[in-house]
Amino acid sequence: MSIDSTLRSGQDAGMGRENELLQKADQLVDSGDFRGAISLLEEAGRFDDPTLARRLVSLRIQAYAEMEWPEPHDHWPPHHDGRFEGEAGFPDIQAVELDEGALKAGILGRGGLIVRGLMDEQRIESMRENIDRVLLARMEASDEVPGAENNPWYHRSENVRGGPTQFRGGQRFTTIGSAWSVDSPPTTFQLIEFYREIGLHGLLRGYFDEDPVLSVRKWVVRCAAPNNGASSGWHQDGYFLGDASAIRTANLWIALTDCGGDADAPGLEIVAGGERKIHETGTRGSPFDWTVGQDLVDEIALTSPVVCPRFKAGDALFFDHYNLHRTGFGLNHTKNRYAVETWFFAGSTAPHKQQPVVF
Structure with missing residues (x-):
């Protein structure tokens, strides 16, 4: 097993400055300023500084329970302008057209919104490499490969509930599958950095009319293998998340591979419609x-068509x-x-069982 050289260099450099930053972050936490502590480390740190990246993950998880959140407002779901009414399938826009109005009209009016070219090519390649690193590091941790515990690409925070930090009983994981993003602090750092760059926090704050949060269990990186035409289960995530009428959500799925339609990799089959x-x-x-x-899906499809959109790497679906x-x-x-x-x-x-993560 080898640890990525860029991360090794991050471990070896700037220890004095790093300790100073961590001490300042701790002082802010002690005063109750979790957002200040997160901002400090987020602005000063890098994904290839494992200590700061790990501390940020823990802070984001700790912060939700310690911060004050508003009572749910009563103007939900919000009104939308119906700009996509009459369109067959899912509305489809370019990344430069994405705004609060398009997001509301897409999700609430048509069940979703395809956004083309949301992630740039350099970031796509980097994230694919990250996923390979994460899944390999987790597999080596489960197999108790010597030194695996020092691989910065897979590190479970002590603040994560509901799963073992180390694994027993032989190989339980492979390089195919999914992993929680927070189990890879470098990946978490890079994804939040990307979400900041595209203005996602402001977009979602406008959509929810309050601050958005992420979660431990509903934020994943994934490598899915072909399955020889086998079927997977039709499902709604609201079934798992508690009272569907009480929660307010927006899922962002980003393809990092050409997939769906006539592509060589599996995509998503989706019911296009606004039924809530x-x-x-x-x-x-x-x-x-x-x-x-x-x-039942066949019956629903009589009025709300089932589609399997063709995605290029970097395209997204809300x-x-x-x-x-x-x-x-x-x-x-x-x-x-x-x-x-x-x-x-x-x-x-935000459902507490999903472990909210401050964004």
Whole structure:
């Protein structure tokens, strides 16, 4: 196992300055200024400084429980201008056209919004490499490879609940699958940096009319392999997140590989429509108690079409917890699909079991 050289250099340099920054951050935390501490380390740090990156992850998780959040406001869901009414399938815009009005009209009016070219080519390549590093580092940790605990690409914060820091019982992980973004502090740092660059915090604050938060369990990086045409389960994330009528969400899914449609990698099959209800599960041909049966999906599709959009690497899809979707596997697939999925919650209604993360 080898640790990336850029991260090694970050470990070796600037220890005095780093200790000073950490001490200042601790002083801000002691005074109750978690946002100040996060901003200090975010502005001064880099993804390849493992100590600062790890401290930021812990601070973001700790901060939610210590900060004051408003009571949920009563003007939800917000009004939208209906700009996409009459469009078949999902509305489809360029990244430069993304604004609060488009996001509201897309998610609340049509069930989602495709945004072309949201992530640039350099960042796409970097994130694919990150995912390979994270999944390999987690596999080596689970296999107890000597030195794996020192690999900065996989490090679970002590503030993360509900999972072991080390793994026993043989190989449980491979280089295919998904991992929580917060389990890779360098990846977390880079993703939040990207979200800041594209103005996502302000966009979502306008959408929710309050500050957004991320979460530990609903923020993942993923490498999905072809599955020879096998089907995956139709589902709505609102089924898992508690009272669907009480929470307020926006999911950002970014393709890091050409996928869907006639591409060589699996994409997403999605029901395009603005119906805001949680459908019954475990019936009408459903293979699991948490999935929506194919017979019911076929019935829904009579008025809300099922689509499998063609995405280029860097294209994105926004939707919320009412959206009905599944991974779209096909017989033509020969390549893995890389993607990042980030669920954002309105801070006032974020489900605590998902461990909110201050953004």
